[in-house]
Amino acid sequence: MHYPVRGGVFRRTRQVCKAVDGVSFALEEGETLGLVGESGCGKSTVAKSVVRLLKPTAGNIVFEGQDITKSGAGDLRRFRREMQMVFQDPAESLNPRHTIGQILEEPFVIQKLGTTAERGEWSADLLRRVGLPEDARNRYPFEFSGGQRQRIGIARALALKPRLIVCDEPVSALDVSVQAQVLNLLLELQQDFKLAYLFIAHDLSVVQHMSDRVAVMYLGKIVELAPAVELYRNPRHAYTKALLDAIPEADPSRRRERRLLKGDVPSPINPPEGCAFGHRMSHPRWQESVGMDLRLRELAPGHWVQPCPCCVG
Numbered sequence: 001m002h003y004p005v006r007g008g009v010f011r012r013t014r015q016v017c018k019a020v021d022g023v024s025f026a027l028e029e030g031e032t033l034g035l036v037g038e039s040g041c042g043k044s045t046v047a048k049s050v051v052r053l054l055k056p057t058a059g060n061i062v063f064e065g066q067d068i069t070k071s072g073a074g075d076l077r078r079f080r081r082e083m084q085m086v087f088q089d090p091a092e093s094l095n096p097r098h099t100i101g102q103i104l105e106e107p108f109v110i111q112k113l114g115t116t117a118e119r120g121e122w123s124a125d126l127l128r129r130v131g132l133p134e135d136a137r138n139r140y141p142f143e144f145s146g147g148q149r150q151r152i153g154i155a156r157a158l159a160l161k162p163r164l165i166v167c168d169e170p171v172s173a174l175d176v177s178v179q180a181q182v183l184n185l186l187l188e189l190q191q192d193f194k195l196a197y198l199f200i201a202h203d204l205s206v207v208q209h210m211s212d213r214v215a216v217m218y219l220g221k222i223v224e225l226a227p228a229v230e231l232y233r234n235p236r237h238a239y240t241k242a243l244l245d246a247i248p249e250a251d252p253s254r255r256r257e258r259r260l261l262k263g264d265v266p267s268p269i270n271p272p273e274g275c276a277f278g279h280r281m282s283h284p285r286w287q288e289s290v291g292m293d294l295r296l297r298e299l300a301p302g303h304w305v306q307p308c309p310c311c312v313g
Contacts, residue, residue, distance in 0.1 A: 001045050002057040005269055017269045019045045020056075021220040022295070029163065030190065032197040034211030034228065036204055036243065038265060042220040043200045047168045050198060051083050052076055064163070081111060083164040084157035089173050090149035094141040100127070100152055101137035107159040126155040130185060147178035154185065158193070166198045171206065183210060204247050208232055213302075216240045219276045220268055223311070225296060226303040236299060238311040239277045278310035285310040 001020040004013040020042040027033050035043050048054045050061060052068060061069045068079050087093035094103055104123035108114050114122065124134045130151040141149055150170060157165050167186070171179040183206065189195060201207050207214055207228070214231045216224040216239065224237040235241045242261050263280040266272050272279040274289035288309045296304040305312055 001042075001049050001054060015269050018220050018271065019268055020049065021268075023217070023220070023222050024059075024296075025215055025222065025225065027164070027196050027198060029196055030194045031213070032190070032199050032211045034207035034214040035198060035200045035217060036202070036207050036214060037217035039202075040265065040268075041217045042268075043217055044168055046217075047085065047166045047198060047200055050164075051080070051085050051166055053085075077111070081160040082162050083166070084160065084162045085166045085168065086150075086153050086157050086170045088169040090146060090153045091141065091173075093153055094149060096141055098140075099137065100139055100141070100144075103141075103152065104137070104156055104159060107156065111160060113160075122159070126159060127152075129158065129189070130155045145178075146174050147182060150174060150178075150182055151185065154182075154189070158189065161193065162195070164196045164198070166200075168200050169202065170199075172202060179206070186210070204243060216243065219266060219271060221276075221294075221306070222296065222304075223277065223306040224304065226300075226305075230300070230303055234303075236303065236305045236312055237277075237308075238281070275306070275308040275310055278308060281310075283310035 003017040003019055005015040005017055006012060007014045023042070023046055025033065035046065037043055045054065049056050052061065052071070056069060059069070060067050063079060063083065068076065071079065098106075101120065101123050104126055105119040108119045108122065113119075120137070123137055127134055127136050132148060132151055132155075136144070141152070144152065154170075170186070171182050174182060186197070187210070190197060197210070199207065199210050211228045214226065214228050215222050216231075216237065218239050224231065224235065224240045231240065232244065235244055261281075263282065266276050266280060274292065275286060275294065278286035278289055292308070294306050294308060297307040299305050
């Protein structure tokens, strides 16, 4: 997903911002793929591209064997019954002018499903599924807490019984005490409906709890992809190790060595040649990565890493 950077009197394209560049992964039924990385690395752009809220510059999005990359509005309406999204801020993603009943019934209206009475019954059932009372249908989003609003957002995503739900940092705006409730709800719903999740988060402990596999992104690229247990036990890329070192230690008496990140994240408008992370860290072997094929390589069964001499020992 590349964005043109325009300038001058005639607003001509002067440069290109490579927000997502060469990202590739597969997601199976009932699986959770965690996507982690620093702010601005392209996680949310990947999420919006997968559900076609954005039209990718190049590449393919294949959903259940069908390429939806260039699908028009009519085809996308049909596919969006199968894939939905839970957004980061429930206060912003729910229409404040609509009641909860109207919000939950809107997907049925758009897809032309059911009668008015049936839609009311379906919305009431959705509220029960996410642990909210049926009378919440007649109230407005501002009358609920952040955790309750996110439950409503999850209920809306479940309305059309999708196969895939993209969760774009669904608990980052919630209190810690509420996060566990929402995460457990997502796990329960996944078991009941055999849902696949693309789960994006900053908190690596949350990602470890939720995910079957984890992909680590840096500057628009995936640098490591592995089963969650393997990645947390045996990270191979230097950036992954630095992220794991940043997880707070629950026991204050324990001490561990931390790898502090140096330098600044390069600009996606003018990324460095070779390994972007090695360039940031001014690694002595960075020059060796210039001109190398840095596509992911399988170093162990299911464990894919960007084969950079300055980041993979």
